[in-house]
Amino acid sequence: MSIRDLARHLDISIGTVSRALNGKADVNQETRERVLEAAKRLGYVPNQSGRSLRQGTTNTIGFMIESTIETVDTGGSFFMPVFEGVQSVFRRHHLDLVALLCGTDEEPAAYLNRVVARRFVDGLIISATTRHDPRIDFLLERKIPFITLGRSETTGDYPWIDLDFEGVATAAVERLAGLGHSRIAIAVPASDINLGYIFLDAYKQALAANGIAFNPDYVFRSYANEEGGYQIAGAVLAQRQTPTAIILVNENMALGLYRRFYESDIHPGRNIAVIGFRESIQSRFLSPTLTCFRISLRDLGIKLAESLLSTMPAYEEHYPHEKVELIWPLELVPGESDQGEL
Amino acid sequence: MSIRDLARHLDISIGTVSRALNGKADVNQETRERVLEAAKRLGYVPNQSGRSLRQGTTNTIGFMIESTIETVDTGGSFFMPVFEGVQSVFRRHHLDLVALLCGTDEEPAAYLNRVVARRFVDGLIISATTRHDPRIDFLLERKIPFITLGRSETTGDYPWIDLDFEGVATAAVERLAGLGHSRIAIAVPASDINLGYIFLDAYKQALAANGIAFNPDYVFRSYANEEGGYQIAGAVLAQRQTPTAIILVNENMALGLYRRFYESDIHPGRNIAVIGFRESIQSRFLSPTLTCFRISLRDLGIKLAESLLSTMPAYEEHYPHEKVELIWPLELVPGESDQGEL
Structure with a gap:
């Protein structure tokens, strides 16, 4: 498929096809779209190596x-x-x-x-x-x-x-405080990824803004996945004074957390409040469905x-x-x- | 970082570094590894455009x-x-x-x-x-x-x-037949992806091999994801004669299937047998854990x-x-x- 074939197929001049492909302003919108659509459909590619050397672009x-x-x-x-x-x-x-x-x-x-x-x-x-x-x-x-x-x-x-990690941590703390919780835990990654720091800082600030004292025992660290959620649920249950709510930095933690809680007959939404991070197809099918944030x-x-x-x-x-x-x-x-x- | 810099850093001649990078046989294994390791660590790349044109390779x-x-x-x-x-x-x-x-x-x-x-x-x-x-x-x-x-x-x-889609379908049917099931359903993708046909054919053959009649009402089609599992569970429950077991072509279906069953107070592993496809981090944290296949x-x-x-x-x-x-x-x-x- 050469530019000549493409032009013949479209019944447009080679010059116009070339200008359309190169995004020149003197080709009308409809023609440009026809050319690009046909080029895509037919798998036309400009002679790339020559073009790259000339224009320094690879597309x-x-x-x-x-x-x-x-x-x-x-x-x-x-x-x-x-x-x-x-x-x-x-x-x-x-x-x-x-x-x-x-x-x-x-x-x-x-x-x-x-x-x-x-x-x-x-x-x-x-x-x-x-x-x-x-x-x-x-x-x-x-x-x-x-x-x-x-x-x-x-x-x-x-x-x-x-x-907006800050926004999520803040909204989650406010929501839980509004529901009467003051023993609010947080699950963050064990790694030193930047978002973990941002999330934890915002959580601390939101606690303060809601008049809740920060308790370092309520910061749980593990993998940002199902396994990590399972481990954290175990650690939550091992606390002398169990938190009444937990905020997760990662939605994948939820499934493991749920599983570990069920093993101890603890039911999210009944015995402990859980807020996840990002809404995913999974969060909608968990039982109970996960309170989380949409993007x-x-x-x-x-x-x-x-x-x-x-x-x-x-x-x-x-x-x-x-x-x-x-x-x-x-x-x-x-x-x-x-x-x-x- | 030129090849000269790399050679200086390693205190090896440029010729040896070049031969090691190009995989020549006359460089000993230890030296080759040192060179490749340093090249990787320091981000050394051969002059790619020249090399590509000469050798016709891009690596x-x-x-x-x-x-x-x-x-x-x-x-x-x-x-x-x-x-x-x-x-x-x-x-x-x-x-x-x-x-x-x-x-x-x-x-x-x-x-x-x-x-x-x-x-x-x-x-x-x-x-x-x-x-x-x-x-x-x-x-x-x-x-x-x-x-x-x-x-x-x-x-x-x-x-x-x-x-080995055939192997999975066959093993799942045999296992369920061995547990006494004869009303065994299957969940396959609604799309025309090739693996769907392979899986369904193997299921039919395995039923026959176990003396179980094929029932077209027990073939359920939907998306190969959580949403699809949810829909299929609904369709299973709507059957006049409900299957006692179901085999899923995709592990992601399991969560949605579980959720829909729970909504009707049907418990996988108690009221209906479920076998998933691929073991995933999720399948281990579902409650009950999913019988599935490891790869x-x-x-x-x-x-x-x-x-x-x-x-x-x-x-x-x-x-x-x-x-x-x-x-x-x-x-x-x-x-x-x-x-x-x-």
Whole structure:
């Protein structure tokens, strides 16, 4: 499938097809869409190697994710819908998304260095930012367009989007305090991932704002998955003075927590209030349903993609340049898991 | 970081470093490992564009996955551990894995055509094979090294690995028949994915082998996820003569199925026997625990990677050429969900 075949198929001149594919302004919207749609459907690709050398572009954007022992089983359920949103934007511009998988044994900065040297991406979305993230300095220095999913204390002129961990912790504490709870526990990751600190700090502040003393015995740490939830439930039950409520930093903890409680005949929503983090397909089918927070991961992906493209001159016609520094809100979804009497 | 810097850092000659990086046989094992380890740690990458043009290689392997409405929430939990296994092999050879994400709106064959034209992968792993898969013909014709995860009726000289769906269906029916069940239902995907047909056929054969008549009313179709399990449980309960056991083609169905049964005060393992498909971190924390089948997805990833490399001349020193056509067995993990009395 050459550009000549594509033009013949559409009965449009080669010049017009070429201008449409290259996003020139002098092609009307309808024609552009017809050309892009046909190019996609028929699998047309510009002579890529020649084009890359000429224009220095690959029409490929990388999304770097890290697998860790904790997330290897569950991380996919977060990222797949985000990817879907990112792709829905890239598709308009004939861009492809590749997921760059930094393995568990791999140093993220060295991995990124290598990916960049391979030169097959025009831009990057990076996730799992650390407090001080050398990848940010590296990408700024190389002038490679990127956006981060996750905040960092590394400074510089770059766009980022992060989830509103503070908002979730605050709303959860307020809701439980409003239901009369004062023995409110929190489950955070045992790892030193930045979001764990953010979540714990916000929880402490919200306790103070509601006149509840912070009790370090009520901070439980484990894996951010089902196994971690199971362990934490055991630790909660082992407390001399058992908390009456618990807030989870990760929704995957809920299933294990429920299971461990059931083994001791403790029923979430009846004997202990539970608030999870992100609403997932699972949280709706747990018994009792989990009180948690809603986020459209697809919309998050769309915003990540559009914000990245707004930093790339080739797309500023579509996405005027803006510096995105965005805390993404989550919306409370009341379930049955925190509705018991005290 | 140039090769000169790397050689200086290691205090080894540039020639030796170069030979070690290029996998030449005249470098001893210990030195090779030191060089590769340092190259990885320091993020050294050979001058990729020059190298690619000279050798026609990119040192990048693509793994194509498709997101569908059904799998967007759950597919990641399957693929992430597989990727981890694939990477553990590629790492030894300084190869990177990228996940190629074919979006829901995208024609898989056209997508693959485009990826190949972009020329940033040396080889491919493709999943979600269809009965007749044009991607296989395309890759064979272009002589691009690849392996499929999933069988297809498209013929040709190519390696594949697939899960043993027949073995699972057969073992599940035999187990339930042995426990005295004869009203055994099955839950299969509503889509026309090949594995659904394989699973259903094997179920029918196993019923016959156990002297049980096939009842078309006991075949339930829905989404291969929590939502689908919920719907199917409702349909099971609506049957005039309720099945006493059900086999699920997908483990994610279990949570929704459990929830719907609980709403009608039906307890898996007490009032109805349930056998799930793949053991997951979830299946162990369900109450009751799910009887299901174990597979190491990491080992599956390792075998996929090694089988692919065995078809690539550059790696035949490490992986002697073999034609892999492999049905991957799964091992029964008894749980509590099928232990009730009839």
